[in-house]
Amino acid sequence: MTFDYDLFVIGGGSGGVRAARIAASQHGARVGLAEESRLGGTCVIRGCVPKKLMIYACEAPHAAEEARAFGWDAQAGRFDWPTFRAKLHDELSRLEGIYQGGLETAGVDIHHQRARIRDPHSVELADGTVKTAAHILVAAGGRPTLPGIPGDDLAMISDDLFVMDRLPGKVLVVGGGFIACEFATILNGLGCDTTLTHRGDLVLRGFDHQGREMVTHQLEHAGITLRMEVQLQRLDRDGDGEGGEGGGVRATFGDGTTDRYDAVMLATGRHPYTAALGLEDAGVTLGKRGEIVVDKWSQTNVPSIFAVGDVTDRVNLTPVAIREGHAFADTIFGNHPRHVDHTLVASAVYTRPHELASVGLTEEEAAERGDIEVYAATFRPMRSLFAGSQLQALTKLIVCESTRKVLGCHIFAPEAGEMIQLAAVAIGMGATKEDFDLTVAVHPTLAEELVTMRLPVRRAGPSHKARDASAA
Structure with missing residues (x-):
């Protein structure tokens, strides 16, 4: 044919x-x-x-x-x-x-x-x-994906933010994933009175727990109002809005409270x-x-x-x-059969001033699979410390106790996305913790923390759980 x-x-x-x-x-x-x-x-x-x-x-x-x-x-x-x-x-x-x-x-x-x-x-x-x-x-x-609640047609989705006639004075962002965290950061940074609501206690489900805690804290530290562990129940039109699209919106939450916003953005998945x-x-x-x-x-x-x-x-x-x-x-x-390996894909969430970047297993995932060592450093970066910021940065390596291979890397810091790209190369090649240790640091940089962490902050996994239970 x-x-x-x-x-x-x-x-x-x-x-x-x-x-x-x-x-x-x-x-x-x-x-x-x-x-x-x-x-x-x-x-x-x-x-x-x-x-x-x-x-x-x-x-x-x-x-x-x-x-x-x-x-x-x-x-x-x-x-x-x-x-x-x-x-x-x-x-x-x-x-x-x-x-x-x-x-x-x-x-x-x-x-x-x-x-x-x-x-x-x-x-x-x-x-x-x-x-x-x-x-x-x-x-x-x-x-x-819309949440299927009454009035969700009154809300914006992420696509709409790029074509708004003007910025909303007061805005509600619904969700706790990549898009919600990034757009809450953007709207807040552009001067909008921003609230983020999420049904969980921390944002960014699926990321390393320690990183999730730090991002959640940073959002609040930046001036974003957080309404955690509460679900949006319905939206109703409420007069004209100061910016955004389609006038004011009244949001009703699962705890019985209501509030009025100039715009509501739904970021509840795709x-x-x-x-x-x-x-x-x-x-x-x-x-x-x-x-x-x-x-x-x-x-x-x-x-x-x-x-x-x-x-x-x-x-x-x-x-x-x-x-x-x-x-x-x-x-x-092309007569060149090949497929994509999806097991080690780096990613970054572009919040500000610190990003959260990750490749490989989280501490929680790795501990479920075997015995691990966790190397982590939390610190105030030199640049922001000098400027008076109290925000902490994080570098974290998850290491297999038996093979010494680095199973995961997690960074919460300015430009973390730039750093994780290079860490992903090493981890993809099967680098061990000792390979990281052999690498001479570039000083003074944030990235040097990845090669200067000598002692684990804790151990975890099935064997360590058994020992802890026995000791108890």
Whole structure:
């Protein structure tokens, strides 16, 4: 059978664009790609890139305060949201142009419309056109999940923050994950009266417990009002709001209290964007959350249909989607079979002034699997200490007691994301604690703490639990 394309990609985000470009430019495949929104996907248009630029913007008041402590007559002044937003959108358009240009140079046919799968070898575009392909790759990403409470349509999601006409005077952020913590940091830093509410006692479930405690403390220290261990029950319209979108909103909480906000942002998780893609009709198996079930080669139970990125709900990070897309293209079209190892993926949460970055196992995870030693240092960094800050930083290594391999690294400090990237290389290569010890420190730096911790602060694991129980 003759097909229109060797590969048709549904989704123009990071994973889909990488797969399409590599398949076409490096392996000579005939490729078509459909994107219903803007090329670049969540990361470039509605996520990582604009979020990080907003993080940079919100640092100015802290930078001015720190500068004064170092002897400068510095003031942050007034933040001009319309000016920043216009420049932000110009930058996103520039990046989108780079994505489109790369695809066009590679010879990829771009269809600026939604596509759905009709059968294992054909897709239907929104205008009714049908295209056939030997292989179909779904890379449609994820979408924010609403909590399903009365009035949640009155709230914003993270996408909306980048297009607000003006900043809200008083804002409620709902959630305790990456997005909630980062956007609470941003809104607070830009001058909004910010409250974060979360049903747990600490933010960032799944991260190392010690790091979670420090991030939770930092959010409050920065001036964010925390409402922990309480759930949002409903939202009702309440007059006009000072900024944000759609007027004032009254929030009712599970403890019976209410409060009024100019805007409410829901950051209660994301789900794979697989609805109405025709996957069930084509016989593709979906998981409980709507994720596309794939094997290590990103192949579904239908041999001609593959999926990468957040639609698979494996590790939902942009660099992972890019790796998966590239590996798919090399495997199917480049005669170079390879797959992505998801076991050691570094990540960072861009709160301010300290970030939380992590790679490998948390202390809690490692202790469940075997006996470990924990090396940790908490301290006030020289720069912020001089400026009068009381915030503590953390460097932490989790070490297997028998093999001496470093199983995990956790850093809570300024620019922790930059440090964890290099630590991930060493840990990925199987570095032992002694390898870290042999590395000469660069002084004075924050990162030197990773190679100067000589004695464990504690030991944990099954054997140590037994000893503790026996002693008790």
